[in-house]
Amino acid sequence: MLDLKWIRENPDALDAALARRNAEPVSTRLLALDAERRKIQTDLQDLQARRNAAAKEIGKAKSSGENADALIREMAELKSGAQNLEATERTLQADLDAALAVLPNILSDEVPDGATEDENVELRLVGDIPSFDFTPKEHYELGDALGLMDFETAATLSGSRFVVTSGGIARLERALAAFMIDVHTLEKGYLEVSPPVMVRGASLFGTGQLPKFEEDLYKTGEEQYLIPTAEVPLTNLVRESILEESALPMRFTAHTLCFRSEAGSAGKDTAGMLRQHQFAKVEMVSITTPQQSEAEHDRMTACAEDILKRLGLAYRVVLLCSGDTGFGARKTYDLEVWLPGQNSYREISSCSICGDFQARRMKARYRPEGEKGNHFVHTLNGSGLAVGRTLIAVMENYQQADGSIKIPDVLVPYMGGVTEIRAK
CATH class of the missing domain: 3.30.930.10 (Bira Bifunctional Protein; Domain 2)
Incomplete structure (x- = not known):
């Protein structure tokens, strides 16, 4: 398995390494999957932060006798949204893992180029x-x-x-x-x-x-x-x-x-x-x-x-x-x-x-x-x-x-x- 961090930093080197093995370039697809997955992870973190804040607001509202129905509805929506994002993240992670699993090792510089x-x-x-x-x-x-x-x-x-x-x-x-x-x-x-x-x-x-x-x-x-x-x-x-x-x-x-x-x-x-x-x-x-x-x-x-x-x-x-x-x-x-x-x-x-x-x-x-x-x-x-x-x-x-x-x-x-x- 190749290091994803290395791929992010060296996409052209990955494609060049694959070309040495007569394989097609994949860095664009990999980086797109990775970027989408990381965006979902950021969205999840933001959503979780809002859920934590909303939970505190609900607690304060209840303790002061205020109506918390709107906050409770928001919490339910946030929970549903989190579940959807988590499902999307799992799918993206599986796709990324599958793509990485079939990538060959990076050849040593000593290896001569050749097809057969x-x-x-x-x-x-x-x-x-x-x-x-x-x-x-x-x-x-x-x-x-x-x-x-x-x-x-x-x-x-x-x-x-x-x-x-x-x-x-x-x-x-x-x-x-x-x-x-x-x-x-x-x-x-x-x-x-x-x-x-x-x-x-x-x-x-x-x-x-x-x-x-x-x-x-x-x-x-x-x-x-x-x-x-x-x-x-x-x-x-x-x-x-x-x-x-x-x-x-x-x-x-x-x-x-x-x-x-x-x-x-x-x-x-x-x-x-x-x-x-x-x-x-x-x-x-x-x-x-x-x-x-x-x-x-x-x-x-x-x-x-x-x-x-x-x-x-x-x-x-x-x-x-x-x-x-x-x-x-x-x-x-x-x-x-x-x-x-x-x-x-x-x-x-x-x-x-x-x-x-x-x-x-x-x-x-x-x-x-x-x-x-x-x-x-x-x-x-x-x-x-x-x-x-x-x-x-x-x-x-x-x-x-x-x-x-x-x-x-x-x-x-x-x-x-x-x-x-x-x-x-």
Whole structure:
């Protein structure tokens, strides 16, 4: 949520920021709603002052035996007028809140202008792309040949964009998640959390998925939704809180299932498990002061990169352009891992700094040491990593000529000493 006071003082800056995201200007409408609402509030204050004065006049009239009928009639009219004004104010406030709720975050000045992902900026390439003396296969071809990845059975169970894995591949996916969580908690200072995977709409509003992106969510009842990412419950751990500055930064991580309807992705990545309705992800969330957040963004990105480095996977880091940066983010780094089967880099992690955008929606604040008043915290989130996509990357990068999969050294202890996956 953007600061309305800032919008009043910088309407042109708001419209310019929206233009960077290829969105229409809204400052004129917002300021008109705000001005009307504030006028109603002033009228209400004036009316209430008159009601208070009239009440005193009625008391004096009655005590002196004078006729107060006219004043009593005026009081009734004032009460009715106040009720009408209050109803109008509620409507205007609701309209203003609804308009503010769908405004995206203000982008950082570092974010390059651009309309699509083609205009993202590559920051660095890391690792060596593997060479093969055979034509590398895609993950789903490998999984099918091994008899350990079944999309047809999944389709009969649940429909398209689901998979059933088994044996060594199922164990490898579990090993990857355990490895990631261990690195983040034992070495990087994140607190492991096991959150609910169903949340109320208020939590999704807090992190920015609602109301704008409801079509991407799975609703399970009147109030609850399946989470699209553990960012939602982890960030909302501090909602409606006032934290001590000494407690910051707070760092959380979780391995959860995630659920997305993939609305608007028809025809994209229909083969394999790159884009699923249900998938596993290890998420990182940080809660910081404004002064800490930029450094924390770099730190979080480095934590995600370290997983890829330890797995021996080649990747690149890109800075997303204005048209590709997510709704709630000020700036985002994407990590894209090399997939030999596709002969291309594909996203495996996004690490975003959100500033106080989510904090305003959640009412999450902190108390600065030695200062009066409270300030909004800054929030950050990142994948550390998407487990299913990491599974794909390991399968494709560690495939062997006979179709077997070599296990990266760091995962062998998590695989019970197994060093490769072969057909059943």
